[in-house]
Amino acid sequence: MKYDTVIIGAGMSGLSAGVRLAYFEKSVCILERHTTIGGLNSFYRLRDRNYDVGLHAITNYAEPGTKAGPLSKLLRQLRMRWEDFDLRPQLQSKVAFPGCVLNFTNDFNCLLNGIAEAFPKQIDGFCRLLEKINEHDALDLNRKSVSARKVLSEHISDPVLIDMLFCPLMFYGSATPRDMDFSQFVIMFKSIFYEGFGRPFDGIRRILKQLVRHFKSLGGHLKLRAGVQEIVQRNGQANSVILDDGTEIEAKNVLSSAGAAETMRMVDPTQPVSRPSPGNISFVESISVLDCEPSDLGHNETIVFFNDADKFHYERPNAPVDLRSGIICSPNNFDYSRPLEDGRVRITALADPEYWISLSEEDYQLRKMEWNDRIIEVAMNHIPDFRGHVLDTDVFTPRTIRRFTGHDNGCVYGAPRKFVDGQTSVDNLYLCGTDQGFLGIVGAMLSGITIANRYLLK
Amino acid sequence: MTGEEIRQVVLDILERIAPDEDLSGLDDAMAFREQMELDSMDFLDIVMELRKAYRIQIPEDEYEHLTTMATTVAYLEPRLKDVPVAG
Numbered sequence: 239m240k241y242d243t244v245i246i247g248a249g250m251s252g253l254s255a256g257v258r259l260a261y262f263e264k265s266v267c268i269l270e271r272h273t274t275i276g277g278l279n280s281f282y283r284l285r286d287r288n289y290d291v292g293l294h295a296i297t298n299y300a301e302p303g304t305k306a307g308p309l310s311k312l313l314r315q316l317r318m319r320w321e322d323f324d325l326r327p328q329l330q331s332k333v334a335f336p337g338c339v340l341n342f343t344n345d346f347n348c349l350l351n352g353i354a355e356a357f358p359k360q361i362d363g364f365c366r367l368l369e370k371i372n373e374h375d376a377l378d379l380n381r382k383s384v385s386a387r388k389v390l391s392e393h394i395s396d397p398v399l400i401d402m403l404f405c406p407l408m409f410y411g412s413a414t415p416r417d418m419d420f421s422q423f424v425i426m427f428k429s430i431f432y433e434g435f436g437r438p439f440d441g442i443r444r445i446l447k448q449l450v451r452h453f454k455s456l457g458g459h460l461k462l463r464a465g466v467q468e469i470v471q472r473n474g475q476a477n478s479v480i481l482d483d484g485t486e487i488e489a490k491n492v493l494s495s496a497g498a499a500e501t502m503r504m505v506d507p508t509q510p511v512s513r514p515s516p517g518n519i520s521f522v523e524s525i526s527v528l529d530c531e532p533s534d535l536g537h538n539e540t541i542v543f544f545n546d547a548d549k550f551h552y553e554r555p556n557a558p559v560d561l562r563s564g565i566i567c568s569p570n571n572f573d574y575s576r577p578l579e580d581g582r583v584r585i586t587a588l589a590d591p592e593y594w595i596s597l598s599e600e601d602y603q604l605r606k607m608e609w610n611d612r613i614i615e616v617a618m619n620h621i622p623d624f625r626g627h628v629l630d631t632d633v634f635t636p637r638t639i640r641r642f643t644g645h646d647n648g649c650v651y652g653a654p655r656k657f658v659d660g661q662t663s664v665d666n667l668y669l670c671g672t673d674q675g676f677l678g679i680v681g682a683m684l685s686g687i688t689i690a691n692r693y694l695l696k
Numbered sequence: 697m698t699g700e701e702i703r704q705v706v707l708d709i710l711e712r713i714a715p716d717e718d719l720s721g722l723d724d725a726m727a728f729r730e731q732m733e734l735d736s737m738d739f740l741d742i743v744m745e746l747r748k749a750y751r752i753q754i755p756e757d758e759y760e761h762l763t764t765m766a767t768t769v770a771y772l773e774p775r776l777k778d779v780p781v782a783g
Contacts, residue, residue, distance in 0.1 A: 314741075
């Protein structure tokens with residue numbers, strides 16, 4: 239059969255696009271190379287325990303029943319209910335820099351008051367920045383790129399405050415080192431500071447499984463272990479895809495969440511020069527399973543974004559892991575009605591993809607454990623010592639991310655250059671997901687929806 | 697379908713698109729957008745839901761007829777008069 243649309247990748251964006259298309263009676267098939275769904279934001283089982291990978295939290299939190307905002311828009315578009323996502327709000331997070339801490343919750347006033355107290359001279363400028371953020375239409379697909387650092391420096395003169403604002407936004411979504419496009423900054427700012435964090439009690443699997451169930455109930459096809467080797471085109475039109483096992487699947491349109499560079503390589507593997515370049519921002523994450531709740535040890539924050547250096551450096555490090563800054567997340571510290579099965583601490587730091595990808599398998603296992611200990615050691619500045627309570631440990635690196643997402647360099651937020659209109663040099667081949675440019679979990683889902691609406695529902 | 701049946705069909709569609717809205721007090725003479733949080737994405741979905749359920753094609757330059765419940769029903773009535781309510 240010839241599908242209306244074939245979607246490459248069963249992550250958040252591909253599944254959401256699939257739901258839209260299937261709901262409006264398009265024949266659609268999602269192809270996923272891996273044995274499980276999710277891509278960057280996924281889940282697995284290891285030694286009888288459930289783990290999540292990907293973003294620590296879902297941004298753009300809204301209370302159930304909220305009528306406006308990205309999360310509500312997303313649920314409406316997917317014809318899904320608030321209960322399907324079962325999001326619980328965060329307790330409290332913070333940005334911790336040397337000598338200065340800014341707390342924030344899903345109530346923006348917490349951050350606003352914190353800035354007024356810690357940076358009294360900057361608060362007027364910060365409020366002018368807020369006006370600028372509020373009036374900026376970040377979802378305009380035809381926008382021009384502007385440096386966020388430049389915009390911030392027009393309103394705020396203290397470099398520490400600028401870095402403290404950038405720190406969580408970059409860690410949770412910047413494909414570019416050191417600076418962000420202002421539209422990306424606005425999307426991230428709203429999603430984290432205005433709307434805030436949430437998490438389903440069961441973790442990311444809850445949302446992924448609901449999406450798949452919904453997609454299949456609408457008649458959509460999902461094929462796992464079905465990696466796309468080639469996108470076959472004739473005269474600038476994609477006609478079919480060829481899978482790793484040689485199977486050919488015909489389609490009127492192809493929507494790819496595999497990344498811009500990775501997708502164009504499927505179209506033409508012989509011309510690497512003209513391909514867009516992949517990003518190189520990636521992370522190592524240390525996951526500790528504890529025999530108690532982190533709050534039993536006195537750690538009550540949901541997420542801590544820390545930086546122990548004079549300046550915040552968001553870039554590919556020269557060392558295997560950048561130990562100067564990081565993120566500490568406890569999935570236990572959300573407002574659930576009952577405790578999670580065990581205590582968890584996830585500590586994430588910037589990493590050099592090349593180092594991790596080029597290690598030999600034996601060396602890789604050793605280095606993983608070595609750097610796990612070092613990451614935990616530096617995090618001790620921001621969390622009580624939990625090392626006596628660790629029941630199990632897992633570590634993921636850029637190498638893991640590359641394996642599960644297929645993204646070159648194991649890059650997490652995709653290529654520095656985004657393709658916001660979703661178009662490629664091939665007429666009926668479109669991009670969604672990280673390289674299209676809406677970030678975070680809600681952003682990824684909206685990315686799939688937006689591109690599906692714009693080109694594939696005609 | 698009668699005008700009253702069409703009105704119910706449109707209400708059902710609005711309910712599906714915007715389940716968090718209270719539609720019980722909807723004013724048929726007032727624009728949907730003034731009474732509900734409906735953006736262009738949602739608006740397009742009204743058109744698409746009608747197409748899905750009743751195979752009715754509404755050209756883009758006729759979307760203006762779908763501003764209020766009253767204008768929507770008036771626009772759809774001649775087009776759906778021989779069409780039964782979908783089960």
